[in-house]
Amino acid sequence: MFKERLERLQKMLEAPLLVLSLGNLFYLSGFRGSLGFLLVLPEGKPFFFCDGRYVTQSREELAIEAEIVEFDQDVVESICGVLSSLGLNCLLVEDAASVSFARRFEGKSCSVSFVPSPVHVLRAVKDKEEIQAIRRAVALAEKAFLEILPLIREGVEERDIAVELEYRMRKLGGEATAFPTIVASGKRSALPHARPTACKVQKGEWVLIDWGVRVDGYCADLTRVIPVDKTASLCFKEAFLALQEAQEVALSCIREGIEASFVDRKVREFLDKRGFSRYFTHSLGHGVGIEVHEEPKLSSKSTTVLCSGMVVTVEPGIYIPEWGGVRLEHMVLVTEYGYILLDTLPEVF
Amino acid sequence: MFKERLERLQKMLEAPLLVLSLGNLFYLSGFRGSLGFLLVLPEGKPFFFCDGRYVTQSREELAIEAEIVEFDQDVVESICGVLSSLGLNCLLVEDAASVSFARRFEGKSCSVSFVPSPVHVLRAVKDKEEIQAIRRAVALAEKAFLEILPLIREGVEERDIAVELEYRMRKLGGEATAFPTIVASGKRSALPHARPTACKVQKGEWVLIDWGVRVDGYCADLTRVIPVDKTASLCFKEAFLALQEAQEVALSCIREGIEASFVDRKVREFLDKRGFSRYFTHSLGHGVGIEVHEEPKLSSKSTTVLCSGMVVTVEPGIYIPEWGGVRLEHMVLVTEYGYILLDTLPEVF
Numbered sequence: 001m002f003k004e005r006l007e008r009l010q011k012m013l014e015a016p017l018l019v020l021s022l023g024n025l026f027y028l029s030g031f032r033g034s035l036g037f038l039l040v041l042p043e044g045k046p047f048f049f050c051d052g053r054y055v056t057q058s059r060e061e062l063a064i065e066a067e068i069v070e071f072d073q074d075v076v077e078s079i080c081g082v083l084s085s086l087g088l089n090c091l092l093v094e095d096a097a098s099v100s101f102a103r104r105f106e107g108k109s110c111s112v113s114f115v116p117s118p119v120h121v122l123r124a125v126k127d128k129e130e131i132q133a134i135r136r137a138v139a140l141a142e143k144a145f146l147e148i149l150p151l152i153r154e155g156v157e158e159r160d161i162a163v164e165l166e167y168r169m170r171k172l173g174g175e176a177t178a179f180p181t182i183v184a185s186g187k188r189s190a191l192p193h194a195r196p197t198a199c200k201v202q203k204g205e206w207v208l209i210d211w212g213v214r215v216d217g218y219c220a221d222l223t224r225v226i227p228v229d230k231t232a233s234l235c236f237k238e239a240f241l242a243l244q245e246a247q248e249v250a251l252s253c254i255r256e257g258i259e260a261s262f263v264d265r266k267v268r269e270f271l272d273k274r275g276f277s278r279y280f281t282h283s284l285g286h287g288v289g290i291e292v293h294e295e296p297k298l299s300s301k302s303t304t305v306l307c308s309g310m311v312v313t314v315e316p317g318i319y320i321p322e323w324g325g326v327r328l329e330h331m332v333l334v335t336e337y338g339y340i341l342l343d344t345l346p347e348v349f
Numbered sequence: 350m351f352k353e354r355l356e357r358l359q360k361m362l363e364a365p366l367l368v369l370s371l372g373n374l375f376y377l378s379g380f381r382g383s384l385g386f387l388l389v390l391p392e393g394k395p396f397f398f399c400d401g402r403y404v405t406q407s408r409e410e411l412a413i414e415a416e417i418v419e420f421d422q423d424v425v426e427s428i429c430g431v432l433s434s435l436g437l438n439c440l441l442v443e444d445a446a447s448v449s450f451a452r453r454f455e456g457k458s459c460s461v462s463f464v465p466s467p468v469h470v471l472r473a474v475k476d477k478e479e480i481q482a483i484r485r486a487v488a489l490a491e492k493a494f495l496e497i498l499p500l501i502r503e504g505v506e507e508r509d510i511a512v513e514l515e516y517r518m519r520k521l522g523g524e525a526t527a528f529p530t531i532v533a534s535g536k537r538s539a540l541p542h543a544r545p546t547a548c549k550v551q552k553g554e555w556v557l558i559d560w561g562v563r564v565d566g567y568c569a570d571l572t573r574v575i576p577v578d579k580t581a582s583l584c585f586k587e588a589f590l591a592l593q594e595a596q597e598v599a600l601s602c603i604r605e606g607i608e609a610s611f612v613d614r615k616v617r618e619f620l621d622k623r624g625f626s627r628y629f630t631h632s633l634g635h636g637v638g639i640e641v642h643e644e645p646k647l648s649s650k651s652t653t654v655l656c657s658g659m660v661v662t663v664e665p666g667i668y669i670p671e672w673g674g675v676r677l678e679h680m681v682l683v684t685e686y687g688y689i690l691l692d693t694l695p696e697v698f
Contacts, residue, residue, distance in 0.1 A: 054541075093448075095452070097448050099451050103444070167512070176529060194406070195381065195524075319405070
């Protein structure tokens with residue numbers, strides 16, 4: 001599968017491409033270190049550049065045939081040297097590179113252009129192995145969630161819920177949390193990206209949990225809100241019902257060929273009718289895979305048309321400052337016939 | 350303290366600076382979100398740009414007086430608008446910015462220069478509050494380590510050691526692990542950045558653990574090797590003794606005014622005499638603070654002169670492919686009189 005990904009990329013290339021984003025390196029080669037550079041030529045074996053820390057590891061991890069080149073401190077010198085030995089003098093570099101890295105090509109023999117990485121285009125559509133890995137991540141995240149659900153009651157600290165959930169995810173075989181776990185209760189749930197605190201969950205409140213795990217390099221990303229008892233306010237119920245309907249609106253639109261921005265717009269139009277749209281302060285969803293946020297975006301400004309094989313979150317939220325917030329996040333696979341829900345947890349607890 | 354940091358930065362500026370690295374944002378403002386931009390003017394109140402997700406959170410977290418500006422999708426437009434409303438038309442941007450972000454300034458009214466961030470210069474020397482936070486992180490990392498030490502025996506999986514250690518660090522109050530925990534036994538310890546596997550620790554082996562935690566935004570980073578029984582090979586003992594001596598060589602050099610590259614060189618010279626220098630495949634150490642790797646570097650190519658208040662790791666390592674590796678990592682505070690050891694764990698277990 002790595003070989004096929006590489007070949008698909010090579011067909012898109014008219015000049016050598018330097019891949020340096022860690023997610024793209026993993027996608028193309030299986031490499032998992034914290035620094036490496038893959039020089040992909042339009043044809044033939046790629047070159048993998050790493051420093052001394054990763055020579056042995058890359059021999060072990062690389063799932064493609066590549067020439068491993070150890071660099072001392074100046075990888076740019078080393079890359080230009082290889083290109084020149086091949087009689088090549090132009091190079092495409094992923095534009096995720098920093099300006100300071102880009103500067104290091106100044107005065108070098110090869111002519112460099114910075115381009116949006118074509119690897120992101122490939123990664124937006126998942127292959128079978130990737131979908132399986134994402135399903136494993138989702139299943140593990142759900143299992144861990146169900147294990148800690150009994151913890152959620154009056155008096156427990158947000159932090160303790162997060163710590164136990166992360167522990168369960170690791171214990172069940174997760175490689176790491178996919179992002180800092182969000183556990184927010186009471187008014188703090190109005191912060192879409194709240195960090196868990198020592199706040200204790202109070203009577204009548206609800207707890208918003210946004211959590212994820214990485215399994216075999218792939219992420220899960222889910223959100224649920226759990227009322228701590230039966231006394232949640234009417235306003236909570238109204239907002240939550242609106243979210244559930246917003247989910248249905250979104251899911252009913254999702255299908256190959258639909259514009260991502262259309263799905264976002266439909267949800268906003270629906271929430272507008274319910275008087276909630278001004279409290280929906282982020283975009284509707286995002287691709288999930290090797291990274292927890294990747295292509296495509298489900299947002300008003302997205303220009304993406306959904307394709308079969310894309311995996312996205314659908315996560316409408318309503319955040320009312322000084323009152324609190326609710327969010328409901330599913331993960332779905334786009335197909336030509338509609339969506340396939342990847343998570344199986346109920347929406348209501 | 351945030352106010353003083355900002356003032357120190359402002360004194361260094363001749364033009365407005367756009368700060369976008371998350372570590373620098375946290376250092377200057379206390380902001381902890383995943384996306385934000387601080388426009389620091391040479392004088393007066395800075396502007397903080399964030400999207401809808403972070404408006405409420407930034408009001409809560411910002412520890413400096415700043416004008417909060419919410420942007421929709423185009424922060425660059427928003428920044429240029431503010432500059433132009435102030436009658437300003439030039440801007441410095443941290444060169445950690447990506448090339449794709451840099452491109453978004455093309456055709457805009459303000460003239461932009463990308464510069465190495467002066468904030469890194471400030472951050473290399475820690476203030477009292479930072480040193481206290483680092484000490485808290487080290488103490489917590491050590492406590493968690495001692496709690497899981499009894500786990501390290503024949504038959505336990507590398508992975509289980511990592512999971513339990515991370516759980517303990519979180520449980521004791523750590524915000525997160527500072528980096529993916531390394532637990533490597535047997536031959537796998539020859540990989541300086543090994544990920545923990547399901548490999549079981551065997552008789553006569555040792556376990557290399559490199560772990561860290563983040564407390565109040567600051568990191569700890571330590572490494573120890575733990576023989577699983579009394580039967581470790583002579584080669585292990587020889588390499589380990591060399592490392593202990595290499596530590597002494599390094600520590601005895603560390604003092605304000607000494608070149609960082611000198612310390613690295615002295616250790617390499619020492620390991621050379623013992624026949625181990627070719628197995629020491631990374632640099633001697635690095636600054637630790639908000640990020641686990643930051644300025645200054647203790648490496649052969651570093652041009653830094655050590656200053657009082659710097660916090661660095663000292664971590665010589667010996668990695669012999671197909672045999673295994675050992676590393677011993679301390680954290681020290683540089684002073685005018687020498688070093689202060691920040692960790693208190695023994696070297697030998």
